[in-house]
Amino acid sequence: MAEANEIPIDRKLGEIFEEAYNLMDTIEACYDPMNSPGVQANIKKCIGLYEDATRLVSLCGLFSSNETYEEIATENLRYFLLPFFLGQLNLKLCNADRKQIVEMADVYFNDFLRRCENYALCQKPETESAVVARNDTPGDKVQELARMAQERNTKLQKYQEKKELTDQIKLLKVAMKKEHVDDEIKREFYLKLLKSCIMEAHDELASIAQEKQILQYIDVARRNNSSTESHKPTPKGPPPRPLKPIIITRDAAQKAVYGMGYPSLPTMTVADFYEQRVREGIFPDAERMKEINKNSLMNRVYQDNAAELDKEEEEKETLVEQDDEEYLARQRAKDEFKDDHRRGYGNRHNRS
Template sequence: MATSDNVSSDNKKICDMFDDAFELFNSFDKCPDPMNETTFQAKVKRCMHLFEETTKLVSAADIFSSNERYDELPTEHLRYFLLPAFLGELSLKLCNGSRTDIVNMADVYFKDFLSRCIDYGLSSRESNSRSISALPIDSSSGQHAQLTAMVGSRNAKLQKFREQKELENRLKILQECMDTKEVDEDTTRDYYITIIKMYVMKARDELDSLAMEKQILEHMEKAFEDYFVAEESESRCSSSSSHSRRRLPPKPLKPVIITKDEVQKAVYGAGYPSLPTFTVQEFYDQRVRDGIFPDSTKILPADLPKPLQQMTDEDIEAEQLKADEEKDQLEDDDDPEAIERARAMDEYKDDHRRGWGNRHNRS
């Protein structure tokens, strides 16, 4: 009695772990995150860990044997057929690590899934063998035989497409039934068998794709090896004969300045020595914006000084008179700066007579 209770407890534990992983697995189809996102990759690894732990428990419980058929298994054991198929699909979602290792791991999972389905009668060996090791058409055969093979391949693809659509429609109906509270055993059994048959077709397609990807990866790996070997041999030759080679002089450094616009860079090149970066008007406008020069638009014409050409003798006398008055006013006010400046000028005139200047080499 105790042994029966332990087995029932273990089965319940395995079933709960599978259901948790299966719920997380179904959430990936509705996840908006990109596949290479860190959170998405963390969910994939967590789901894989749950399925791997479930696989270990299933192996320890000896649920499967090679001398049974799927109709002899209990309904709660049918879901465990999907473990390698789910692990194979999840492994293809991994973005970190070697792609070759990921492809090889997925290949093992899908082949293990198809092999068990064949042993239990869920898939035919003939269709599986055609999928895994499809032979190319013999080039020596006649044109009629090639056309016949092409027509047969096309009909097989159409038949496969129709079967897949039927399984998808049936799975939608069964999923609605599974979402209800009360589900009978026949519905549950039909639900998991339908999923298994869908993944049988999907696993065959994935194996064909993985076989082609393996060839591409092998070709890329060989190309990289040849490239690195050539680079290594070239570096050895260059290091051994470096004393006989004449080093090229380094390129001269080019001055880098901030040019005014892209047109200058395109025509003259950056750092052209003779090209002004501003016109006179642009320079004046820049000074006005900086507050250094007055704005000509805000100055009244009466306030502007007259040019020399327009000044008459009266204007010149008036200017001189105005300057003398300002000078006298400063002297009357006893401005210390003006007095000091006048005394310095008188002393300078006493020591430097008019016409002295530079008398070097003059008689």
């Protein structure tokens, strides 16, 4: 997804997540069409960063199934959001098979909700069969109207709760941008963000279920019209590579469970990913690039400048140690001038 110079081998997990999170904010704030090349390139880059972060989380084994969210360190709470963000970003892709995109997003959102349920961040929702059984119970029109009113009130309550959460997250997000943030504020921000994302994930899964039905109907219609489509020219070039979900797992057994039947490779580190791309000829060899940069003209100029600066510093230190009167007098004169003339004193061009 990303270029070679954007995925260094020695990057930290927190740095990769922060870059992806900031890039995601840029995508959300962008006014360009979602299918424009620039926006799609940013989406793919962001997906690649989140996938690398997911591989590192799996490799580090940050999460354990016998813990609750209260036992998770504040800085690690944000990594619960990885599958949710990947699901959101995959739904924004425009140059891939929509059916694959929807299936990928379904895997990510279900993985996110299942992990949140395991860590007591949310309760397991009522099964669909139980809801159908309750709604199919015989009753008169009054009971039916009462049920509809209750559902309406529940939706309004969820909407109000989501709106309040959004406002609180905006305020906490401003506080998070400060240089020194208290640990309690960080934890409150991540927990409220998780709660908001859990609500969005349920809505996204409901939309995905409806879209799957529409896509299935379109597939049936296309098969019925296969006779007319057979005369159309077949597209040239190899078929697009199938998408693969990257989810947080620790071993092959978890991969088989969380992967839900999809061929995923979640245990690859960023270094392994880079080395694989080097073998495929997509990324340049890091050692070779170091040798090329070492002999470059710019590098030589930089080394010469650094040597000159070091030499000047040594000369200054020698003059200070020897109490050179001329040098000390010059430094005192500079200090006196700075005391009497503040910065920008003589630069009054085009100023009132």
